[in-house]
Amino acid sequence: MAKEFIYEEEKYQIDCSKSVTSAGDMDPATKTILVDKDLPEKFHEGIAVHEIEERKYLLKGHSYVYSHNEAQKKELEFYEQKYGKDKSLEVLKEEEAVVLTITRRHSTPKKNKILKAEEEIPEVSLNSPAIEMRTIQQAAFEGKRYIIDHDERLVGTLVDVYEKGNVIYIDRDVPERFFEGLALSELITRKFLRKGLGWSAAYVEGDKAEKDYYIVKYGAVEGEELYNDELKFQAWKFEQEKKELKEEGGHKVIYEKDEILPK
Incomplete structure (x- = not known):
């Protein structure tokens, strides 16, 4: 069941019922933060802050690396308010270690079978975007x-x-x-x-x-x-x-x- 979370006077829902390949994600239409089911509850709100803030920077046109780093700073500020300045960075580091384990597990590509000439050709849109x-x-x-x-x-x-x-x-x-x-x-x-x-x-x-x-x-x-x-x-x-x-x-x-x- 989703949990209500209020951040900067905005109401969000945190849903941790499913696997999330990137550990955290966001559905802006419903203001739902999706958190991987294997992440401990102590990190759920921090992940929510991260997803909210990261998206703000991305939609402004910044790179992912920059957006992620700025979101980390906001998340650290949130943990400082929740756990105190002395413990906040320790919590963020602990969270990051767990997140990297989850994302590494999901992001390892499966060894797909190479398509043989005699096999069925996959359905492809001829209007696919071109670069x-x-x-x-x-x-x-x-x-x-x-x-x-x-x-x-x-x-x-x-x-x-x-x-x-x-x-x-x-x-x-x-x-x-x-x-x-x-x-x-x-x-x-x-x-x-x-x-x-x-x-x-x-x-x-x-x-x-x-x-x-x-x-x-x-x-x-x-x-x-x-x-x-x-x-x-x-x-x-x-x-x-x-x-x-x-x-x-x-x-x-x-x-x-x-x-x-x-x-």
């Missing part, structure tokens, strides 16, 4: 031009978008052949977030658009192979990231300005 990669540094989508920044190290994602600055960030280790699909997926995801969908539903739309795009552009077999290769790369990258973060002292719950994407 035009003009050069390795630029992309055009729905009449808007973006600069591709491939110099940054991203944490927890392969692609991010700073819509206010027309920048698409792609992790520096990502092979060029995945650029257009990742960029399209993230742009479509953001588009559906603006339409009022939660993260999970918007991500499904972005993922579908990417897969359809690959198949329309490269054909059923090559498109499916490229999509699956990207999933395998993502799984490898996240495993490498876990090792690197461990060597560097672990994932930080709040990053300094010079450690994350600026906007």
Whole structure:
């Protein structure tokens, strides 16, 4: 059963009855915060604050990394009010450790079977969104031009978008052949977030658009192979990231300005 939660004089519902791939999500239409059923109750309200605040920044056109970091700060403020300043950061770190366990579990891609030529060709919309990669540094989508920044190290994602600055960030280790699909997926995801969908539903739309795009552009077999290769790369990258973060002292719950994407 959903629990009522009031934040900044707004009434929300917290629903923790189901699995949530990103640990937390939000349905803006019903003002419901979705929290993964495996998350301890002590973190539910903090996650709710995070989802509310993160969405505000995303809808203003900021990158996910920046939005997430700002939401972490707001969540820390909330925990300070609830648990006191001395204990608040400890609670946030504990929550982050649990969240990373949940999201890692859900985000490891399944090894999909590569489509064989004789197998049924998947149903694909011929009107699927198109992205035009003009050069390795630029992309055009729905009449808007973006600069591709491939110099940054991203944490927890392969692609991010700073819509206010027309920048698409792609992790520096990502092979060029995945650029257009990742960029399209993230742009479509953001588009559906603006339409009022939660993260999970918007991500499904972005993922579908990417897969359809690959198949329309490269054909059923090559498109499916490229999509699956990207999933395998993502799984490898996240495993490498876990090792690197461990060597560097672990994932930080709040990053300094010079450690994350600026906007």
